[in-house]
Amino acid sequence: MSTLTDLRIAAVGDIHLGEDVRGQYRKKLVGIEERADVFMLAGDLTRHGTLEEGKLVADELRGLPIPVVTVLGNHDYHSDLEHEIADELRDAGVIVLNDDGVVIQCGEHKLGVVGGKGFGGGFAGKCASEFGEREIKNFVSHTRGIAESWKMALKEMEADQRVVLSHYSPIKETLEGEPHEIYPFLGSYLLAEAVDTAGADLILHGHAHKGSEKGMTPGGIRVRNVALPVLGRAYAVYCLTCAESPSHDEHQH
Amino acid sequence: MEAPQYVAARVQQALAEDGRTHELGIRVDIRGDQLFLRGQVSGSEQRERLGQVAHETAPELHVHNEINVVEATEPGEDEHLD
């Protein structure tokens, strides 16, 4: 017999920390372990992607009592120091995804997280395609490559629940509130298509500060825009219902 | 005289690209010699810097800094996805 338990995911994006707000966000994380089993950040942790800001973010996230998973956002790439920033975060105990996945043991459950920065290109019917100038082809193939990596990582992953963590949006519903003209710079449907193909339980993204929190992929996977200005609160908590994990011999092969 | 749309675009670009601000989501409107900044940021220093960069980019205009400082509140209610 299986009972139902919740896997609680705290999530936020676009915290854009800088020296002037040092220590302030950390204060909001006090007690997070009572509200959630894992904390996920959807990128844009910094303002300019400098090493100083990267270190500051690492300090704010260091030593939290629950696992912390993050991706980087476009701001974190701005100074071409994304690898250095990722290293700082890893030194602080944060899991940084870069178009790959991780499985976290949360109590009884195996939570799989796949993700990365993502990229733009637009949405089905109104999107860029791999045609014409080299610059346009590079733009589109960058997104296509990312989507392909996520699909592979999801397919290979063995987990009870799977969450995709992105900075850019996979759908346009969660961009509602942003000017339509900039949608192609806010996300790409290729990300949603990849996740719909491989399957997942939830997609989290940020980047669209003026967007809306809730949406769904064409395949019916829930999408949440967790950009801090959208949430208006320190983080959101999403509960995924899991069947109490069956012992391994009950698995179908 | 430069059309106000181009001036507004130039200011918006400066807010995004200036090393002091790097703020992408600020709306810039110009009416006559008045420039309006609207949007949300996480701290009052950032708001002041945005006003400063806008002023430097269009010194001939009077800047109205209507940007809101939004402090993240405590986490609210959980959402159950089932």
Ligand SMILES: [Fe+2]
């Ligand atoms: Fe952002």
Ligand SMILES: [Fe+2]
């Ligand atoms: Fe962003």
